[in-house]
Amino acid sequence: MGTKNWPLWEVFVRSKNGLEHRHCGSLHATDAEMALENARDVYTRRNEGVSIWVVESKNITASNPDNNGELFEPAQDKVYRHPTFYDLPDEVKHM
């Protein structure tokens, strides 16, 4: 096949103002404009969105799950970052 493959894009949709864009899938397109148009047809056929972001998949840097230990474990023993860590008398309201 002599054809050059269309690059892959990741699609993020904001379902309504006030909410964040959320990843909803991916598609192939030759450029950003086509990716947007296709995303509209594929992911918002039933009013699922008011705003779309597309980003070429190769531009996303992702963490490696094999390194989850080093990355995320340090947060596990820091219970003092949560409000429930602190002892308060029962009489104290609204804190």
Add this chain to the structure above:
Amino acid sequence: MSEEQIKNLEAQFEARIARDEKIEPKDWMPEKYRKTHIRQMSQHAHSEVVGMLPEGNWITRAPSLRRKVALLAKIQDEAGHGLYLYSACETLGVSRDELYDQLHSGKAKYSSIFNYPTITWADMGAIGWLVDGAAIINQVPLCNTSYGPYARAMIRVCKEESFHQRQGYEIMIKLAQGTPEQKEMAQDALNRWWWPSLMMLGPTDDVSVHTAQSMKWKLKRKSNDDLRQQFIDQTVPQAELIGLTIPDSDLKWNEEKGSYDFGEIDWDEFWQVVKGHGPCNKERMNARVSAWEEGEWVRDAAMAYAEKQKERKEKQAV
């Protein structure tokens, strides 16, 4: 990696699935898990795409604008479902082109039901009601499968699929309430699609080769026979309600087990169609291959245009 290390990783992996944790694309997974998922997801994607063909046959001849927009929307959904599933498949490191190639070369399978012809308008009703009905029964449990991208794709698919079955059943209702000829047309479509729809839920449990492993990985949550029984039990009353007759003289309510007994399925026919000898296997494949080949210049031109635009922008920026 040593054999022992792999065994260890596999044990951890199976434990994660048993705990109902999801597996995501970059997680370590056994090669067999990856291959099985590529096979099942791509088969599913191919079925959505080939499934557009029998219905495409009736778009221009839909009896009213209401029917036409609904049929068009349904077929467009199927293209979308194919895309969600191909994308999910690609997260496992297989390219879209490889997947198409597997379909076009006959290496990959798609649901055999689409190798039957759609000869009357009532077939649009029967497909939506029965074929999509059986598909939903198959698909709903997959919303909870272990592979994250597949589960997410299936949630979208199932949400959208529910109108497909209703639009089909509504077509059948209208025909069944119509003139004697129309009712006969609906009955004829039911007669032709009933058995292939039962076959769609897969070979019986005693001969199904993938069931045990797939159950473990939550790629399957109920056996083929259980799914088939569920389909029959929910569909028979729907046929009765609109005055149509299920073409099975052995069909009988079994009070004791609380479900229907049904007649022998012609599995020879099923395997014949799977092997490529159904009424429309060649026609379907030719349509897919020629759409792909005749579209090549369009894909190339779009890519060349995008590259030229990019170059031009870069030059202007200097």
